[in-house]
Amino acid sequence: MATLPDADQDLTSSPLFSPLELLGWSEFFADQVQPGEADLIPRRVASVHRARIEAIDVTGPVGLELPANPNTADFAVGDWVLADPLTDMLMSRLDRKSVFQRRTEGGRGQQLVAANVDTLLIVTSCNADFNLARLERYLIMANQAGSNPVIVLTKADTAEDAGLFQGQAEALQRDLPVIALNGRSADAVSLLRPWCGIGQTVALVGSSGVGKSTLVNTMTGPESDTKQKTGTIRQYDAQGRHTTTARSLHAISGGGWVIDTPGIRTLYVSDVVDGIDTLFAEIIELAPLCRFRDCTHAHEPGCAVQAAVASGALVADRVERWRNLLAENRDRTPVVSGPRGNKIVRKKKY
Template identity: 75%
Template sequence: MTALKRLGWSDFFSDQLTSDEDELAPRRIASVHRSRVEAIDAGGPAALELPANANTADFAVGDWILADPISGMLVRRLERKTLFQRRAGNDTTPQLVAANVDTLFIVTSCNAEFNLSRLERYLILAEQAGSNPVIVLTKADTTEDADVFRVQAQALQPGLPVILLNGRSVEARELLAPWCGKGQTCALVGSSGVGKSTLVNSLVGSQSDTQKTGTIREYDSQGRHTTTARSLHALPGGGWVIDTPGIRTLYVSDVADGIDVFFSDIAELASQCRFRDCSHVHEPGCAVQAAVASGELAGDRLDRWRTLVTENRDRTPVVSGPHGNKIYRRKRH
């Protein structure tokens, strides 16, 4: 395996290079800050200068870029294989979280922070991003009912990997090793205080590259927000891990395809309804309501689907203006 491939380089990126770009240096974004972007290449940290009109918000940790090998000046960013992004609050511009991620570790803990509805949102965003999701249940050593959390999480999606662990244990790295091989990139997402930074420390295993960790408030299981910037870290097995700041409120938008895939059972039933525009609430001949009545479909699952569809519809900006000139407005109902 070449040095670039160990960084996550693949044919997907090399096929994007043009004949006049042979002399440019491929580099990977290692961290994104408000006023600067840091990169690495096969030899380690690499210089990267942004053009005067560049915006750091346009880059995600994990991005591949081409730079002038002498000056370090950015020439262009390569197309992404996967992209995990979200909208915060009422922002119309999505916040880029991590790019070119093979596996998305959705981290939650075996305590009051565990929330099936929130996990569904992460799974939908993972589907939309194009990354393979793995649910990681931390703090399994703090409860005798850890297996109950695992069973609930596994029921969210057929074949969904769910890993129980203690983020501080030496076994944590072994349990996640199948997704952290050479050239593989994983990212950790989840709420503040669920143990993401602790888990990164266990995976990285280097005291010189560890993340700050915070404590949990015992009365509500809420943690302190200890990671303030997204960053890429090398793993002993040859893979890479991206740590991200905690997300307290996770909204969905621009994820209609992800919702359809995750709730494929409801989408299939909806195709059998008598009316094409069936709301699945009161119409006669509704196959979805019939499935709920027969016990084939859980009523609370339908409720969560309806909530997500409505939220996605209301929060997805639409392009307006006479020439598609990127003036955004929100849909109103």
């Protein structure tokens, strides 16, 4: 369960921030409240379970009464909702500023991971877990979600040269911040401070065993009563156990909020064309310069992308990964039958 920052911290009495703004409230959400809803109380979802939802408001942790036959899968940690102050009944959910979601194997819909996240911290470690192809998939999801991605390299203190990992990660996307740190060190908090300001929300995603829960414990501080369990990893492949089993919202020591998530072993690409375009922006910018509008960038004459590969401006492997991700996205994006059998792509709102 989330808790408010310590009462003795200066940020809670700062005249620059209202109590709601400390929780991440902004004009984006305030503008959605209708005149007839003025008596309802904004609350932020702190954890979602099969049959209940826990939240937080300016008074601290609170419960939410749910209507009959609720579908809690429609809510994500980080959501803002409006509740009746007398009954605690959940009345409505406000539109999301950003939403991180993924498609599971065989699933028809998207599984919600976190909502209203300003920055997605993509966590991997400086060991055998480091995988560029997997990092690309997380970056695509972050781009599609509308969150700013930051790659966090943990266990940098155990690597012979953490700079090698950092350089490879920085090359994945234009202007991508990459931070190498020791998740147990107090320095980790200061290194991540630019993205953890008052009212800001970050979410941690990554494989099991990369140190997400350890980093959350460092960020929330020694006085936090919501410590996350941590586990060991297998030495031969750096794989770890799922020590976090549910998504949850935690107050960061000194300001901001962090959402911890269970480790994700498989991340499918689906319904994320914009996210792919952002990741491979240097290729997308060349495509209009090709001789043919329908150029596949594989063999056609006058292809600006292949010309860049030949000159060394683009790496051939990167272009191949771009093509493969586009193909996977096309194959995994569901289509539904429209009127009279016409095929239409299902559109999502983000």
